[in-house]
Amino acid sequence: MTTARKTAAPKPPAAALAADAHWAATRERLLNRTRPTVRLTICDDHDAKEALAEAHFVRQRAQAAVDRDSEDEAAKATLGEAAAGLAQAQAAFDKASIVLRFQALDRKTYKEFLAAHPPTEDQAEDGYAFNLDTLGPVLIAASSRDGISEEDAAQFLDDWSQAEAEALLNTAFGVQREDRMDLGKG
Known part of the structure; x- marks a missing residue:
């Protein structure tokens, strides 16, 4: 897995920082930001997914009843039961799921990866700026917070369904474009 390089930011003159304490604090916060991280949740348990969806629906319906009449004690009790059912369904879903985490690379590394994987002639004719087939596993591995290797990423992309492989790729590419501003x- 490629590690991101962190270069030391130049220090502004101490007099400038002392003159503007607000900027000094803001600058410190900006320098200490972490790059975006996203999660891809995989759940092969269809029953757990359906139970969670149903529990969300029941809780929303119960919340709507309380919203219509906030004095209705029976509606409040139903909402409490629905919330407990949702928590239980969420716990079962979480237990059955695999969560993969991906973090954006620094801009320089990402650009280097793009440049290292130029499109084929056919891909370039189709408007691609890079070779998705060669870049995909590299980007997945480099941005994985869980240690996915390039070999594993390539195998997942080959073995999983089209939709699941695209979700994996889209997550690794999407975190590079995650905007928190x-x-x-x-």
């Missing part, structure tokens, strides 16, 4: 009005 909000451009608002000042």
Whole structure:
């Protein structure tokens, strides 16, 4: 697995930081941010998935009843039961699931990976900027927080269904484009 390089940020003059304590604190927070991380949850237990979906529905219906009449004690009791049922269904789903975690690479490493995997002629004609077949396993392995190797990633991509392989690829690529910023009005 490739490790991300972290370069030391240049230090602004101490006088500038002392003159603007707010910027010094903000800068420190910006320098200490972690790159985005996302999770891919895999659950092969159809019954657990259905039970969780049903529990969500029952809880939403019970919440709607309380929202209609917040004084209705029976509705409140039903909501409590529904919440407990949802917690139980979620615990069963979590136990049956496999969670894979992926973290965005630093920008330089990501760009190096893209450059190292140029598209084939056919892929370039189709508008691709990189070779998905060779980059996919590399990116999955490099961004995996769980130690997925390139070999395992390639096997998963070959052996899993089309939809599941695409979900794995989309997760590894998607975290690279994860945006945690909000451009608002000042």
